[in-house]
Structures are given as C-alpha cells and as structure tokens.
Amino acid sequence: MNAPRHLFRIQCIGCVTRFLGTPVQRVILPGGAHLQTPGSQHSNGQFLRSFHCSAVCTTSRPNRTEFEKAVEHPTQHKDKSLITHDDLFERAARDSNTKADFNRVVDVFNKADIRRRGHVEFIYAALKKMPEFGVERDIAVYNKLLDVFPKEVFVPQNFIQRMFNHYPRQQECGVQLLEQIENYGIIPNVETKVLLAQIFGEKSHPMRKYQRIMYWFPRFKHANPFPVPHVLPGDPVELARFSLTRIADDLDAKVTIYQYPSTDITETGQEVTRPHILGIQSPDQRSLLAKHNPCRPVYVEGPFPLWLRKTCVHYFLLKADPIPPEEKVVEEDVDPELIGPEQSLFYPQRVELDLERDMGDDESFYVDDVEEGLVYAMCMAGQGDQATLSQWISGLQETCPILGQIPTVFRLESGPRELQTSSDAQQTPEQEVEIDQIIEDEPQRSQRVN
Amino acid sequence: MAVSRKALKSLSGVYGVTHRQPLLFPSTLGCSAILSTRSAYERDYRRPGQSPDTRWPWQKIHFDFSKGVEGIKKHIGLLKDEFVQRWTGPEGRPLLEHMLEQTRVQWEFRGPESLDQWVVSSDQEIGGHSVAYTKLGKNNTTCFLYGSLCSMPPRDGETRYSGYCTLRSKQPLASFDRKKTYDWSSFNTLHMRIRGDGRPWMVNVSVETFFSHQRDDIYSYFLYTRGGPYWQDVKIPFSKFFLSSRGRIQDNQHVLWLDKVKSIGFTLGDKADGPFQLEIDFIGLRNDLAHTEEFAYELYKRNPEV
Numbered sequence A: 001m002n003a004p005r006h007l008f009r010i011q012c013i014g015c016v017t018r019f020l021g022t023p024v025q026r027v028i029l030p031g032g033a034h035l036q037t038p039g040s041q042h043s044n045g046q047f048l049r050s051f052h053c054s055a056v057c058t059t060s061r062p063n064r065t066e067f068e069k070a071v072e073h074p075t076q077h078k079d080k081s082l083i084t085h086d087d088l089f090e091r092a093a094r095d096s097n098t099k100a101d102f103n104r105v106v107d108v109f110n111k112a113d114i115r116r117r118g119h120v121e122f123i124y125a126a127l128k129k130m131p132e133f134g135v136e137r138d139i140a141v142y143n144k145l146l147d148v149f150p151k152e153v154f155v156p157q158n159f160i161q162r163m164f165n166h167y168p169r170q171q172e173c174g175v176q177l178l179e180q181i182e183n184y185g186i187i188p189n190v191e192t193k194v195l196l197a198q199i200f201g202e203k204s205h206p207m208r209k210y211q212r213i214m215y216w217f218p219r220f221k222h223a224n225p226f227p228v229p230h231v232l233p234g235d236p237v238e239l240a241r242f243s244l245t246r247i248a249d250d251l252d253a254k255v256t257i258y259q260y261p262s263t264d265i266t267e268t269g270q271e272v273t274r275p276h277i278l279g280i281q282s283p284d285q286r287s288l289l290a291k292h293n294p295c296r297p298v299y300v301e302g303p304f305p306l307w308l309r310k311t312c313v314h315y316f317l318l319k320a321d322p323i324p325p326e327e328k329v330v331e332e333d334v335d336p337e338l339i340g341p342e343q344s345l346f347y348p349q350r351v352e353l354d355l356e357r358d359m360g361d362d363e364s365f366y367v368d369d370v371e372e373g374l375v376y377a378m379c380m381a382g383q384g385d386q387a388t389l390s391q392w393i394s395g396l397q398e399t400c401p402i403l404g405q406i407p408t409v410f411r412l413e414s415g416p417r418e419l420q421t422s423s424d425a426q427q428t429p430e431q432e433v434e435i436d437q438i439i440e441d442e443p444q445r446s447q448r449v450n
Numbered sequence B: 001m002a003v004s005r006k007a008l009k010s011l012s013g014v015y016g017v018t019h020r021q022p023l024l025f026p027s028t029l030g031c032s033a034i035l036s037t038r039s040a041y042e043r044d045y046r047r048p049g050q051s052p053d054t055r056w057p058w059q060k061i062h063f064d065f066s067k068g069v070e071g072i073k074k075h076i077g078l079l080k081d082e083f084v085q086r087w088t089g090p091e092g093r094p095l096l097e098h099m100l101e102q103t104r105v106q107w108e109f110r111g112p113e114s115l116d117q118w119v120v121s122s123d124q125e126i127g128g129h130s131v132a133y134t135k136l137g138k139n140n141t142t143c144f145l146y147g148s149l150c151s152m153p154p155r156d157g158e159t160r161y162s163g164y165c166t167l168r169s170k171q172p173l174a175s176f177d178r179k180k181t182y183d184w185s186s187f188n189t190l191h192m193r194i195r196g197d198g199r200p201w202m203v204n205v206s207v208e209t210f211f212s213h214q215r216d217d218i219y220s221y222f223l224y225t226r227g228g229p230y231w232q233d234v235k236i237p238f239s240k241f242f243l244s245s246r247g248r249i250q251d252n253q254h255v256l257w258l259d260k261v262k263s264i265g266f267t268l269g270d271k272a273d274g275p276f277q278l279e280i281d282f283i284g285l286r287n288d289l290a291h292t293e294e295f296a297y298e299l300y301k302r303n304p305e306v
Helices: A003-019 A038-044 A055-059 A066-075 A085-095 A099-112 A119-133 A139-146 A159-163 A168-183 A190-200 A205-220 A236-248 A283-290 A386-397 A429-441 B029-035 B065-088 B095-099 B112-117
Strands: A254-259 A262-265 A271-274 A277-281 A298-308 A311-320 A375-381 A408-412 B103-108 B118-122 B131-136 B143-149 B165-169 B189-195 B200-207 B217-224 B232-237 B242-245 B261-268 B274-286
Touching: A085 A099, A085 A119, A099 A119, A099 A139, A119 A139, A119 A168, A139 A168, A139 A190, A168 A190, A168 A205, A190 A205, A236 A254, A236 A277, A236 A298, A236 A311, A236 A375, A254 A386, A277 A386, A283 A375, A298 B274, A311 A386, A375 A386, A386 A408, B103 B112, B112 B118, B112 B131, B118 B131, B118 B143, B131 B165, B143 B165, B189 B200, B217 B232, B217 B261, B261 B274
Parallel strands: A298 A408
Antiparallel strands: A254 A277, A262 A271, A277 A375, A298 A311, A311 A375, B103 B274, B118 B165, B131 B143, B143 B274, B165 B261, B189 B232, B189 B274, B200 B217, B200 B261, B217 B242
16 A cells, blocks of 8 residues: 555655755644644645654754764765664763753754664664653753654555544654653653644654643643752752751741861861751750650760752751650640730630530541650751761751750661661660660760760 | 552553563462462462473462461351350441441551551562562551562563562451451441651552452542551551552442442552651541532543543
8 A cells, every 4th residue: 555655755855855855844833832734735745744843953054073973974874783872872972961962963863864874773772762862851952853744745645644643653653752852751842743733643643642742741740749850959058958947847947057068178288178067947846845854865876868850968956865754745725814925815715615616526537646756946957967967066056055954865777767667656665775785885885964 | 369469650641551461481380489479369469581380289288287276266256256246246346336337447457467467569560670578566556567668570571570579467267267348328428547757648449249240340549648656547448449450540430339348459660769668556447427529520420522
C-alpha cells in the first residue's frame, strides 16, 4: 500500500527541490491554536508534504563552526557504522555539556540528511543523553527534538490509515518523548501541540498523550501545600532558612543566624572555616523552655533528614524527654472569678453550653496521643559536630537564660538517624545508664553543664 | 492488590509505569514469592526472565498438624464472633453508636500484632534495589516505615522505570478466609496523622470490583509531608481520589465508591534516591459536613476531548 506513496514522494522531492531557493511555507496560522484542518492539508500541503521546516528550525540556524565540521565529518560515513547518533552526542559531550552543545548536535543531524534518515534512533539517543547535558527540564529543547521529525509524512491521509496504527514506530517515539516530558514534570506549550499536529496529525497517539498531560498537569500543579521550588537557593544560609521555616510550621517562629559561614586564616597560616549555624525558635517554645524542670536534662539530637525534592538536608533538635506522668502539671481551671483586664464584665469568660452541637456531632478521634518530648528549638548547621552545636546552645542562652542551669546532653550520630529513636516515651533506667556510660566513655559525647 | 506497582510517580508526573513483558533473565522464584503483595489467589507478577511456577498445587501444601488446630481455633472463634456480635448491633457495636458515628479510627498501631495487618514491599518485587521495612515506633503506638529508595531500573533490558516502596493493608478476612470489605459509605474524608521527612507519598485505595479486568483499578491521591519533628494531620476528601489502573491515570474517571473498600496503601516513588521514613500514628475516617464536593474531576467532558 505504501509503494505508490513512496513513488509520489520521490516526485515530490523533485518538485520541492525546485522550490528550495524560496522560503519554505509555514503552516502555523496566527494564534497558534488554530491548526491546519485535514482538508487544507490536501490542497495546500500536497507537494510540500515530504518535508517541512518549522519555526524552531528556521529561526535558529547558527553559522557553521569548527565544532560542527568536526562533528559532521564522521557522519558522512554513517552507513558504515551501526550506532551513529549516540556517538554524535558523546563527541559533543567531550568538550562541554551545555544546552548550546545539545542544540548544535540536533542542528548537525537536521542538516546532515534531508530525509532525516534514522531520526527515531536519534531522538531516542537524545532523550537518553538529555540529563547529561542538563536540558532535561527545558521544554524548548524538547520542542527542538520534536522538530527533528519530518512534518506531515506521518499524518494519516485516509480513513484506513487512520484506523490502523499509522507509522507506529514514529508514534511510539513521540509518545516516549512526551512521557519523558511528563516524568520530569514540565508542562508542554502550544508549540509542542502545533508540532505534534504537524507531525502526527490531530488524533494520533502522541497528540492524545499531549492532551492527557494538559488535562491532568494543571490540576495537580498546585496540589502540594508545602511547595518546594525547583531550583533551591544555592546559598547554604538561605537554604537553611527555607528548610527551617518549612519544618517549624509556625509563623511566629523566628530564624536566628548564630554564625555566618566564613573562612579565617590564623597567624600560623591555617585556614579555619566556620560553618553556618541557623536556629529557629518560636515564642511558645521559648516559654515552654523557661518552664522546663532544671533537674532534667535537655538533649541535642540529630542529624535528622529532610528532603526538599531531590536534595537532603539535615537538622538538629533541642528537645526534652517526655515528662513522666508523676511530674505532669495538671492544668488549673480558669477561675471564673478571676477577671483579666481584657475581660468584659457583662459576659462570663467561659460558656459550658454548646448549643450548636447535636448528639452525633463529636468530631474527635478516640486515639491516645503519642507521648513525646517537647521540641524547644531547631537548628541547621554546616557541620554536625559538637563544637558547632554547642555554639548554637550558647547562642540560644542569650534569649533563654534557663539553659545555663539545665544540663545539656549531646546525642549525635555521624549519619542521619531516624526521627523516632529520639522519642523514647518511657525511658527505662537501663537506657539511662547506657547513655551515662556513653557519656563517660566517649569524650565526644560529654555532658556539658553550663 | 497491585498497589505496589501502581504509583511510580514523581511529584508531578502521576502516570508512572512498570513495563512488563515476557522474559529475558533467569532469576529465583523464592525471592519474589516472599516479597509479593498479592494474595494466594492472584497470580504473581512475573519478572522478565523468570520461569513460571510449574509446581503442582499439592506440592505447595505444607501439612502441619499444630497449625491446623490453631487454624480451626481461629476460624471457630471468628465464626462465633460473627454470630454473637450481630446481637449487639451492626459490626458489633450498639445501633445508636453506629448511626451517630462521625469519625472512626480504622487503623491504629498498638503492639506488634497490628503490624500483621500490613504488607510492606518494594521494587525488589520487580528486580529493583529499594528496601523498605516497618516497625513499631519507640513507644509502640505508631507504625514506622523506613528504608531506602533506589530508582535504578533492573538490568533485564525491559523494565524501564523502578524505584518504589509501598505499605499496604491486608484485606480483612472473615471466618474460613472469606473476604471482607470495609464499608465507609458514611464518611467522606480520610484523616491521617503522620510524620514524614518531606517526601511526597501517594495514598491508594482499592475497592472491590465486579469484573476481573478491573482488578488493578485503584484510586489514588497525593500525600505531601512537611518534614520536621511535628506530627501532621492530613485530611484528604475521598472526592479527590482519581482512578488509575496499572500505574496509568484513566481517561474515564469514576467516583470512588466507598461501600466495599478492600485496602489502603501508601506508595513512595519520587525518584529521589536515599533513605526515607514515614511514621503513621493512626488512619481514620471522618464525615466532614463542610465538604460537599462529590467528585473533583469533570465527568461531563471527555478527556481527551473528541
């Protein structure tokens, strides 16, 4: 069935070569979203069908450089080797891995063969190499890759072609490209749609994939209530500030920078780097710390992991053991006689009646609360050693002088530790003995009494 | 059921995939049998290269007298409960309590036997390298799910994506291993108290379906964790759950019908290699009267259009 088409195409190439001097006709209508109807393709695009260039291709045509010649030269003997395109990228990657290099390789391929022979393999190879060049989150590059497909060749012309999977390998390749777009979480743009309509037609599989992406992505774009930017701040202080405010979950909490990162050179010529130390504490935490029983120690624990997309940062906690039941202070009821300055004289401070509630309107869950120690402050530091963290504690003492009377125990681990190991509910005497032993044995984990 | 390989999702890309096709690589049968999240009646996921299980059914039976006695005890006990509880009220609770119920704690973690209701699994099932474990929290009141994610796909030449870890509840069984389902039709919101490390998870709910080709249908939504030392109360309305099958969002969406819920699962697959942890205090249900939405996605419009 394809034979007459091929014959026709050869004729077309003959026709088109005559037109090569003139600028190639564009088929994108103004507005972009208006796509060419199949009817007009027949009338207009018949003899331009074999190849079309699109906006991406025509606008960016850099001059021939040394590099291009170097890359292009071996592609002349393409027929002899089996794998050519991987090679093309590897040769480009030898010097530098940038977006410009990637684009240049695509340009070289586009120019090498007017029929774009082997473009499916080339696109697969390019998709695989994209993270290497750092362009995996760039929609313009994906559009440029889509532009490698010859236009209007794969558009089904009649109902039989439309019924069967027309050019399945090429459509699969297009779907694969869109799937990579999807996996990296980028939203395709109108240009992608125009290109897909030109290459595969309006109802092809890649077009469907595009429509599905555009249906679901905007719905879930802002689903995350704790958004993380794609590019995290490079400055460690800013990164620490961002993560601390994220985990503190309190708008009143204040970030304090106890030490900026700096590098000093002492008289002996040694370089001393000071890590950054940032802490966060809310007024509530400060008042709770002020009420802490000075006989019981507080613990500096960590490092605990926090993931911000693909980066992992670590933080430290200043926390206490859970208060044992015998020491728990029973919250005293507010005396109705006791009237504060803001108390209106005409209304009681508390109304026991709840007129809005009906029998079944109990919305609480019958679960026991998890007994855990209070968290008094959080900190992120450039180094997780004890010296750095004791600087944080001494910085905290300026606002919370009670820390001077409370023994502070450092329970640090070299690697990140699990959050729950710190939350010992009822610490048995054995465990405490263990901790004491550790403190005695290792000078690193010494007890620091200020 | 197939919750495990459902959601290889990234933060934004929800239609993850596990590519499964015939075989290339020889591997052991035993390993996957241990890790599998499927029940005895369903066929296991067969990795590429894995030879089919050719044992006869009677070769799989391990006869053990003491186990049999224990089983009989257990099933008779369950049967007795079924008969006796009916006199108290529906599901063994007084009728008034049942009718006025606004919240229900469906799963909480008290003691090691509560972990038996859960299956933890990872992409080792398909040949990946992630590991996941569960244990009880320090004071035995939480479930602590931890492990390490590795998104390197297995080198069998066919599997393209990998890297997930999952926790899934077992389907409840009545006496003599009859399947039971949860009836959550009086609630409209899922309420959980969790503590994570900042990674996004996915909550999957699988329901009883009529046709066998709907076996892999699950309803999912995202569970974003804040990270940090504090507990986080998460409320997810059931109207937001979308239908997916074998890791792909379906074009024809459907409301999650809550009258026959089989299980709930949590999947991590955010492609960030490294250790992870999630601590679950309880999983409950509530009837949020302020929430009136029936389904969050359009049913009147075809997707893709035309």
